[in-house]
Amino acid sequence: MKIIIEKNFEAMSETTKNILLGHMSQDKRVNLSITAGNTPVEVYKKMVEIVKDSPNYANVHYYNFDEIPVENQAEGVTITDLRKLYLTPANINEENIHPLTVENYADQDKRLAMDGGLDAMLIGLGGDGHFCGNMPTTTSFENLTYKIKVSGEEPWFVPDMMETGLEFVTMGPVSVMRVKHLILIVNGEKKAEMVKNVLQGPVTEEYPASVLQLHPNLTVILDEEAASKLDR
Known part of the structure; x- marks a missing residue:
C-alpha cells in the first residue's frame, strides 16, 4: 500500500489526475473504471481540459463499477453522473463506454476478462466503510459482481432513490481485487476515523473497504484532514 498525503483537496485532485x-x-x-x-469532481475537471477531443486518449475504455437503476430512466444513477461529470464534457466516444447494468451484471466479470481486465480503478470511501456498492452487512469478501436488494432494514444510509425492494448491482471484492491498480481517494476530516479503520485496522466485513489493504497495488490519496487520525 502506498499512501500519498496532500495538503488540500486541490493538491490531491492534481495528483490523482x-x-x-x-x-x-x-x-x-x-481499461479504466x-x-x-x-x-473526484476536481479530478475530472482537470482531466477534461486535457482529454477532450484528444486523439492521444482514444485508446481508453471506461467502465462503471456499480449501478442503481432509476424507474422510467434509460440509464442508472452512476453512469448518468459519470456522463455529467466527465464522459460528456470530455466528448468520450460512445464505443469506449461500457455500462454495467442490472441487466448485464452477471456477465461483467467475464466481459472484463475478455477485454483484458481493468488496468486501474478510481474509488472513493463511504463514511460507513463501504467501497463501490459493497455495503456493511450485505457483502461478502467472496463476492464477484453481484446484485443487492434493498430490504428497508439496512444498518447503513440508504439514499432516497433506493426504495425498499430496489435492486442494485456492484463489482464485489473479488472482482475489485483483480484490478491491476486500485486508487482510493478520500478527503475531509469527517472521514478521518474511517480512513484509519480501513487502512490500519483489521480486515473485516464490518468495514468492507478494509479488504483493500490486501491488494498488491493500492495507492491511497488523502488530504491532510482525511489523514489526520492515521498512525504515522
Whole structure:
C-alpha cells in the first residue's frame, strides 16, 4: 500500500489526475473504471481540459463499477453522473463506454476478462466503510459482481432513490481485487476515523473497504484532514 498525503483537496485532485493520465497515456488499450460522487469532481475537471477531443486518449475504455437503476430512466444513477461529470464534457466516444447494468451484471466479470481486465480503478470511501456498492452487512469478501436488494432494514444510509425492494448491482471484492491498480481517494476530516479503520485496522466485513489493504497495488490519496487520525 502506498499512501500519498496532500495538503488540500486541490493538491490531491492534481495528483490523482496525474496518476490516471499516466495509465491513459500507454500505447495500448487501457481499461479504466472511475467513481461518481463529489470527491473526484476536481479530478475530472482537470482531466477534461486535457482529454477532450484528444486523439492521444482514444485508446481508453471506461467502465462503471456499480449501478442503481432509476424507474422510467434509460440509464442508472452512476453512469448518468459519470456522463455529467466527465464522459460528456470530455466528448468520450460512445464505443469506449461500457455500462454495467442490472441487466448485464452477471456477465461483467467475464466481459472484463475478455477485454483484458481493468488496468486501474478510481474509488472513493463511504463514511460507513463501504467501497463501490459493497455495503456493511450485505457483502461478502467472496463476492464477484453481484446484485443487492434493498430490504428497508439496512444498518447503513440508504439514499432516497433506493426504495425498499430496489435492486442494485456492484463489482464485489473479488472482482475489485483483480484490478491491476486500485486508487482510493478520500478527503475531509469527517472521514478521518474511517480512513484509519480501513487502512490500519483489521480486515473485516464490518468495514468492507478494509479488504483493500490486501491488494498488491493500492495507492491511497488523502488530504491532510482525511489523514489526520492515521498512525504515522
